[in-house]
Amino acid sequence: MASETTAGARWPDPAEAPAPADLARCVHCGLCLTACPTYLVTGLETESPRGRIQMARLIADGRADLTPAIQAHWSLCLQCRACEAVCPSGVPYGRIQEHARAQVQARPAAGRLALRLRRLALRQVAARPRVLGAALAPVRRFAGWRLRGIAERLLPGRLRTLARQLPSNQGAPLRLEAAAAGPAEGEPVQLFAGCVMRELFGETHRATVRVLARAGARVEAPPAQGCCGALHAHEGDLAFARRLAKANIAAFEGAEGAIVVNSAGCGAAMKEYPQLLAGEPGWAERAAAFAARVRDLSEWLAARPGLPRGAWRVRAAYQDACHLAHVQGIRREPRALLAAAGCDLIETEGADTCCGAAGLYGLVQPGMSAELRRRKADAFAAARPEVIVTGNPGCHLQYLAAVREAGLGAEVLHLAEALDRAWSDSRAPRR
Ligand code: SF4
Ligand code: SF4
Incomplete structure (x- = not known):
């Protein structure tokens, strides 16, 4: 939600500035501190939700500039929103942080090249299924390679960590047309496949389809769907996140039933499309109708009676x-x-x-x-x-x-x- 700014505010991109009303909700009570992972690790007020909000207030009040130090404190925030969940004043910390990141996008103080490259990759790779598929094909091959363990040991530190994260059992990417499953008379469900999830977690998606069908769903996956835009919004590229949100809303409008998501980050972003598109003429109702259909896989399943029972004793x-x-x-x-x-x-x-x-x-x-x-x-x-x-x-x-x-x-x-x-x-x- 872009907002009006206060007079004298020193935001480089006033149209995307954190809303003064959002910032004003913080009463400095500190109840969020012990929920914040970066505060727990550092013990520093500057790495806490309250501290980061205070920095935004200083800029909004014209008492500070968007300095490299402030950008660094915001950058260390995980945008996990544990603070938001415990805040008694209802501070919309996630929204504040996305708009704060939009300011960093407008005037990065340090790491300008890295930020530009990330933005380029998110726009031109993550949001384009074919390009992303081509980019991740070698990664998928490496994940299933039988000499992977030896290769990992030869990699330098950060690359080794990334290589260790790759799942080895995920097989081919999900093909949306192959996601159709379940009884013809079943409850219609639209599967959201995502971007990286679709490419690197093919087997998770196939398991999702089997589980949904087993629970009585008639599963479909609209072919025009794409990246949810969560990564773009978290990076502060709100304009592009809005484009992706609109494309997904249009892609699912003609299809019946709940939109089931098996990625928490995507589901959260999609439930918040009304907030993201609040200032976009003609989109409020469409975004609200879309968001009302979004269900996490667990949420959809838990509401179904008569699910199979298991005896998987682990x-x-x-x-x-x-x-x-x-x-x-x-x-x-x-x-x-x-x-x-x-x-x-x-x-x-x-x-x-x-x-x-x-x-x-x-x-x-x-x-x-x-x-x-x-x-x-x-x-x-x-x-x-x-x-x-x-x-x-x-x-x-x-x-x-x-x-x-x-x-x-x-x-x-x-x-x-x-x-x-x-x-x-x-x-x-x-x-
Ligand atoms: S963000 Fe919420 S919990 Fe944290 S200090 Fe402000 S009002 Fe208190
Ligand atoms: S969103 Fe940022 S400030 Fe809030 S709890 Fe997570 S790391 Fe801390």
């Missing part, structure tokens, strides 16, 4: 994806589905604390990302789960690296894969 640790727990408020549903599938659910310390994946964060802030990953690995080592379950591709990659770096034996699965496995030897649906 020690499973469910990890909340930030944009599922903090933004969509979905915590109970995935756990209930896993428990009904027969899993012995265990809670690990910090299950709803950000893992440090956060979109492109691992590339931009490798140090903090690694520290948060290490903390997750410590929690897994203490609880010894056999299976770690998540509902977001970025988290999935981060947990694969955490498990491998710590030498743990746990398997990392998307909720769809876990249910697909649990239900495969269970009783047929009671319907």
Whole structure:
């Protein structure tokens, strides 16, 4: 939501500035501090939600410029929105941070080339399915290569971490036309496939389709759908995020039923399309109608009666994806589905604390990302789960690296894969 700015504000792009009303909601109570991963790691007010909001207020009031130091403090924010979920004043921190990042886009103080390259890659690669498919084909081949382990050892530090994150069991990308499944008389459901998710998590998507069909859905996947725009919005490229949102709204308008999403970050962004398009003439109703249809996979499944029951007796640790727990408020549903599938659910310390994946964060802030990953690995080592379950591709990659770096034996699965496995030897649906 672009806004009017206060007189004297020093925003480089006033049309996309954080709204003064949003900033004014913070009453400095500090209740968000201990929910914030970067504050927990650093102990610094400048790396807390309250501190970052105060910096935006100083710029909005004309008392500070958008300095390199302020940009660095904002850049360390994961945009996990744990602060937003606990804030008693309802500060829309995610929206504030996206508009703050738009200011950085307008006048980057440092790392200008890297920022421009990221923006170019997000616009010209991530948002173009064919280009993205060509770009990720070698990555997929590497992930399934039998000499991968040797090759990884030869890679330098950051590249090795990235290589360790790749899932080896995902097979070919999802073809949208192959996603059609389920009984002809089933409840219509439209699958959202995403961008990177579609290319690197083909098997997760196929498991999602099987699970949905098993739950009685008639699954389709509209061919004109594309990237949700979440990464663009988080980067502050709001204009391009709006273009992608409009394209997706148009792509799903002619298709019936819920729009089911198996990526927490995409689902959160799509539920917030009305906010993103608030200032766009002619889009308010269309965005609201679209958002009202969006369901996370767990949310859609948990509302269905007569799901298959499983007897998959494994020690499973469910990890909340930030944009599922903090933004969509979905915590109970995935756990209930896993428990009904027969899993012995265990809670690990910090299950709803950000893992440090956060979109492109691992590339931009490798140090903090690694520290948060290490903390997750410590929690897994203490609880010894056999299976770690998540509902977001970025988290999935981060947990694969955490498990491998710590030498743990746990398997990392998307909720769809876990249910697909649990239900495969269970009783047929009671319907
Ligand atoms: S963001 Fe919310 S919780 Fe944090 S200091 Fe401001 S009012 Fe308090
Ligand atoms: S979004 Fe996450 S990292 Fe950023 S200030 Fe809020 S809690 Fe901290």
